[in-house]
Amino acid sequence: MTAAPMLELRGITRRFEKKLDFAGRIAQRLGAPVREEVVHAVDGVDLTVRKGEVVGLVGESGCGKSTLGRMVAGILPPTEGTILRDGRDIKALTGAEARQMKLRTQMIFQDPYASLNPRLRVLDIVGEAPRVHGLLGGAIFDDYVDEQMRRAGLDPAFKRRYPHQFSGGQRQRIGIARALAVKPDFIVCDEAVAALDVSIQAQILNLFMRLRQELDLTYLFISHDLGVVEHLSDRVVIMYLGRVVEEADTETVFRWPNHPYTRSLLDSVPRIENRKRAFSVVKGEIPSPLNPPAGCHFHPRCPLAMERCRVEVPKLREIAPGQRSACHLNDQ
Amino acid sequence: MTAPTLEVRDLQTHFFTRAGVVKAVDGVSFSVGRGKVMGLVGESGSGKSVTGFSIIGLVDPPGRIAGGSILFQGRDLAKLSEEEMRDLRGNRIAMIFQDPMMTLNPVLRIDTQMIETVQAHKKVSHEEARQRARDTLGMVGIPSPDERLKAYPHQFSGGMRQRVAIAIALLHEPQLIVADEPTTALDVTIQGQILAEVQKLCATTGTSMIWITHDLSVVAGLADDIAVMYAGRIVEKGAVGEVLDKPLHPYTHGLIGSVPSRNKRGEALRQIPGMTPSLLNLPQGCAFRARCPRASEACLAEPIMAEIVPGRDVRCIHPHLEAPEAA
Numbered sequence: 112m113t114a115a116p117m118l119e120l121r122g123i124t125r126r127f128e129k130k131l132d133f134a135g136r137i138a139q140r141l142g143a144p145v146r147e148e149v150v151h152a153v154d155g156v157d158l159t160v161r162k163g164e165v166v167g168l169v170g171e172s173g174c175g176k177s178t179l180g181r182m183v184a185g186i187l188p189p190t191e192g193t194i195l196r197d198g199r200d201i202k203a204l205t206g207a208e209a210r211q212m213k214l215r216t217q218m219i220f221q222d223p224y225a226s227l228n229p230r231l232r233v234l235d236i237v238g239e240a241p242r243v244h245g246l247l248g249g250a251i252f253d254d255y256v257d258e259q260m261r262r263a264g265l266d267p268a269f270k271r272r273y274p275h276q277f278s279g280g281q282r283q284r285i286g287i288a289r290a291l292a293v294k295p296d297f298i299v300c301d302e303a304v305a306a307l308d309v310s311i312q313a314q315i316l317n318l319f320m321r322l323r324q325e326l327d328l329t330y331l332f333i334s335h336d337l338g339v340v341e342h343l344s345d346r347v348v349i350m351y352l353g354r355v356v357e358e359a360d361t362e363t364v365f366r367w368p369n370h371p372y373t374r375s376l377l378d379s380v381p382r383i384e385n386r387k388r389a390f391s392v393v394k395g396e397i398p399s400p401l402n403p404p405a406g407c408h409f410h411p412r413c414p415l416a417m418e419r420c421r422v423e424v425p426k427l428r429e430i431a432p433g434q435r436s437a438c439h440l441n442d443q
Numbered sequence: 444m445t446a447p448t449l450e451v452r453d454l455q456t457h458f459f460t461r462a463g464v465v466k467a468v469d470g471v472s473f474s475v476g477r478g479k480v481m482g483l484v485g486e487s488g489s490g491k492s493v494t495g496f497s498i499i500g501l502v503d504p505p506g507r508i509a510g511g512s513i514l515f516q517g518r519d520l521a522k523l524s525e526e527e528m529r530d531l532r533g534n535r536i537a538m539i540f541q542d543p544m545m546t547l548n549p550v551l552r553i554d555t556q557m558i559e560t561v562q563a564h565k566k567v568s569h570e571e572a573r574q575r576a577r578d579t580l581g582m583v584g585i586p587s588p589d590e591r592l593k594a595y596p597h598q599f600s601g602g603m604r605q606r607v608a609i610a611i612a613l614l615h616e617p618q619l620i621v622a623d624e625p626t627t628a629l630d631v632t633i634q635g636q637i638l639a640e641v642q643k644l645c646a647t648t649g650t651s652m653i654w655i656t657h658d659l660s661v662v663a664g665l666a667d668d669i670a671v672m673y674a675g676r677i678v679e680k681g682a683v684g685e686v687l688d689k690p691l692h693p694y695t696h697g698l699i700g701s702v703p704s705r706n707k708r709g710e711a712l713r714q715i716p717g718m719t720p721s722l723l724n725l726p727q728g729c730a731f732r733a734r735c736p737r738a739s740e741a742c743l744a745e746p747i748m749a750e751i752v753p754g755r756d757v758r759c760i761h762p763h764l765e766a767p768e769a770a
Contacts, residue, residue: 172601172628278718279487308486308657308719313701313712320711333633338660342703342712361708379635381660383687383702393632396600 115198117329118160118183123192125153137259150400152178154194154353155350157427160297165323165330167344169337169376173400175353177301178201180333184218184299214244217290221302223282227274227289233260234270246293256292262325263288264318280311287318291326299331303440304339316343337380341365349373352400352408358373359434369436372409407439415440446517447474448618448651449498450637454521456490456497465722467493469505469675472748475619475668478649482666482683484698488719490675491655495621496651499538500528510541515619534564537612540662541624543604547596552609553580554592560614579610583644584640590611602633616648638665659702663687671695674720674730677748681755691755691762692737729759737761 129148131139138145153175160166170176181187182194185201194201196212204212220226228237238256241247247255257267263284274282283303290298300319304312316339322328334340340347340361347364349357350374357370368374375393395412398404404411410420419439427437444531456468468490485491496502498513500520512519515536520528532538540546548556557576558569567575573592580588598605605625612620622641626634642665645652654666662669663683668681671694675761679692690696700713717734726732728743735742741760748758 135571171632275727280718308487309659309698309701311718313703313714314716316703317711317714320709336703338702342708377633379632381634381638381658381664382704383660383663383699384665384704385660393635396602396633397630411521 115195116159117162117164117197118158118331119195119198120156120158120179120183121193123153123156123158123179123182123189123194124151124435125175125182125187126151126190133222143163143265148401151353151403152400153182153189156350156353156356159354160329160331162296163327164346165344166333167340167347168331168333168350169335169340169347170350171376171397173352173397174350175400176333176350179350180218180299180301182330183331184216185213186218186346210244211370213242214293215293215295216297216299217293218282218299218301219286219290219296219303221305223286223306224274226286227282227416232273234263236274236285237270240289241292241294241420244293250425259288259292259412261321262291262322263283264314271439278311279307283307283315284318287315287322291322294419296327297329297331299333301333302335303332305334307335312339316397319343319379337377338382349376351397352403354408354437356409356438357434357436358427359431359436363431363434367434369430369434369441370409371413371440373436375414407437446478446516448479448516449653450474450514452512452514454476454494454497454513455509456493456502456506457509458506460505463723466675466725467722468497468668468763469723470511471672471677472511473668473670473677473680475651475653477618477651478645479668480645480652480654480666482662482669483655483672484662484669485672486657488674488722489672490722491657491672492623494672495538495623495653496656498619499532499536499621500525500539501538507564509741510675515583530564532668533560533612533617534615535617536619536621537615539605539608539620539622539625541627544596545609546608547604549596552593552595557592557611566617575614576610579613580607582613582644583607583610585610593734594653595690602629605629605637606640611648612640613644613648614642617650619651619653620654621653623626624657625654626661627656627658634661641665659687659699671698675722676730676758678731678758685755689763691757691764692731692759693761693763694731696763697734700760711730758762 127150131147135145156179166178182189201212234256237259238252242252256270260267260270267283277425307315332343344361347361348355351372357373368377379393393412405422406422407425410416425437425439427435430436430441452472454468456470458465458467471494483491497508508521517740554573554576558572561572561575577588577592585591585603585606626637644650656662666683669683669686670677673694679686679695687699690699697715715734719734720726720730729746732742733739746758746760748756751757751762
């Protein structure tokens, strides 16, 4: 038997509920049309990430990709479902073991302006966690931080500076140094290059690829930018309104997309090779996750929708080796 | 040949701050023909937005237009009084901003805002103005415009809000629209919808457009001409196909090389080293010198904009004139 995958999600669901307050409950009793609001941010997602892989998670706003990333990183607990790390349920772990496990997954955030404490020096931002968790391993604190900064492409001479003294790209490097300082083997990047200029974005993407080889890292790379995902990922997962609609290796997704949503998404992406062309249009808007359409979530916008799509939720199933898609059309 | 709708000549917009004079726009020249889309591309701090704000006369102190001219249908916008400018703005020239939540008034219904805009420039009855507002909403693809007119901005999604902002810009059928990153905040499928609408509008109404963006891929599909800005100056301009296929300036070259889809999957991206210099402290000579692989002693002298190849203006001493690498 092969080793257990690095990460396995089974039926992960996350709901956000807004309970009615006292006045709301009274109003409801009296027959006012108020009800509890429940957002199904993530709805029954299965996902496997093997060691050394880069998995790209793609979707538009409100599709639950960030919520999923946060659950993987252990920032949010799932409402239902299990997260297995190296084959072990992370909820079953306790004490030191649970702490160890948490450290092994780190997250890099989108906004390098909001994710760094403005009142701490870089030295403390990067060095605090390894010191607290006793990871210095005999090294002198300053030397350890220097090494982390150098690895992320920062000059250690700047370690006594505050975040506001750095540019956006450099701040993102600080975020990367902070994440890597606790020696994780799995990194969740949530739109980690979305806020950067093109030339800086290329630098950070190259850094991600270099670090992957140097440190043998595994990435879950969350992005709305298909160009970036295509470049970096081995496998791509496409989400729409809380559900996975398609999953396959990168080449298959971009060459032979199966799900109508994947196809319209790929058609909408502006590409530098396309000149003066008519932009193709997916009709309609992304529905609110507060009140998603019944059946297949994509059916109101789908050019191929049938009667069945309005009532029955399509199952995500294998349609070709390594390619899974959730569309009723594959049954015909 | 007919005169262009807009001709900007040697525009200089400077900000007089306590720390010194920031030359946000320093000698920018370009022109936009009737019904054409001009893509103004650059990274943060390159001065692309300030160029747009200068055209529509919205540069706030401590900034002001320090030199040059902006000829719009024969009139120099840089020399107009505030009153004359107000007469043009929203009427003959309109602007679309990046964030529609900032441009729409959150406490007024859409109809109030649109009717006000119509009546600001035209003496028409309330009913006629409402009619115009409704037709324009329909034109930008908002379903059931009659009911949507009565909604507040927060009741619209991001994409719909941007459509409303575009509809307001179109109310007086302007000859020129300055669009500052209008689709940057939108999702891909919604961005595709907006781009398709804009394309249709420019083709049918003959409106000229300046599309300011950092995204080369959007400009590739939308614009006729393109101007690339770096540190307050245009470093290269020409027809879209020409510039993107055969970039002459090393900065444009590097920028296109950094786009992930142009590179082979998994390989290191061709990156531009370093970062954009501070406008307060520009290097002597060519501003791109410190990041440029082709820089030499000669670059210490300020390069001038020159037509190196017919129809292609470049500000560089060592342009990429050799045959482009096979992609």
